[in-house]
Amino acid sequence: GSIEKNLYKRGCEVVTVPSYTSAEQVLSYTPDGVMLSNGPGDPADNVCVIEELKKLCDSKTPIFGICLGHQLLALARGGQTEKLKYGHRGGNQPVKDLKTGQMYMSSQNHGYAVSLNHLPYNSCLRFENGNDFTCEGIDYLDLPAYSVQFHPEASCGPLDTLFLFDRFIAMMGGDQ
Numbered sequence: 001g002s003i004e005k006n007l008y009k010r011g012c013e014v015v016t017v018p019s020y021t022s023a024e025q026v027l028s029y030t031p032d033g034v035m036l037s038n039g040p041g042d043p044a045d046n047v048c049v050i051e052e053l054k055k056l057c058d059s060k061t062p063i064f065g066i067c068l069g070h071q072l073l074a075l076a077r078g079g080q081t082e083k084l085k086y087g088h089r090g091g092n093q094p095v096k097d098l099k100t101g102q103m104y105m106s107s108q109n110h111g112y113a114v115s116l117n118h119l120p121y122n123s124c125l126r127f128e129n130g131n132d133f134t135c136e137g138i139d140y141l142d143l144p145a146y147s148v149q150f151h152p153e154a155s156c157g158p159l160d161t162l163f164l165f166d167r168f169i170a171m172m173g174g175d176q
């Protein structure tokens with residue numbers, strides 16, 4: 001299922017907006033949370049989106065970023081991204097949760113990663129790739145926010161990480 005279907009399944013009302021939507025417009029909906037979804041290209045090219053994400057972070061609205069959303073959130077918080085030599089592709093990418101030690105199989109399709117040498121301000125590496133140890137997820141220590149490089153919603157691959165949607169619902173104040 002898609003990101004949107006996973007949110008609906010958990011009782012969310014979903015409002016979809018284009019990437020160029022201002023933070024002010026997003027906040028006018030008084031959202032319980034903001035989901036940053038995936039997309040193509042070099043994340044650093046999205047200068048205007050990154051500026052709006054800084055404003056969303058200042059609002060303290062819960063944020064969950066996936067794939068490109070993960071990279072853009074990191075850039076908005078002072079992190080850096082780097083192009084991977086080969087990228088991560090396919091439904092069999094091992095990801096380790098550094099908090100629990102649990103290893104998950106994940107679905108991925110990206111050519112950039114958040115730089116481990118330039119993690120975002122006030123963040124903690126939460127997930128790492130089991131093959132090349134690159135950044136696969138970040139928890140933010142001063143915001144109700146987290147993000148992952150992989151696709152927890154990918155129905156074409158493993159469903160091991162669907163719990164990340166439940167974590168987002170709980171962060172927004174829902175029952176979990």
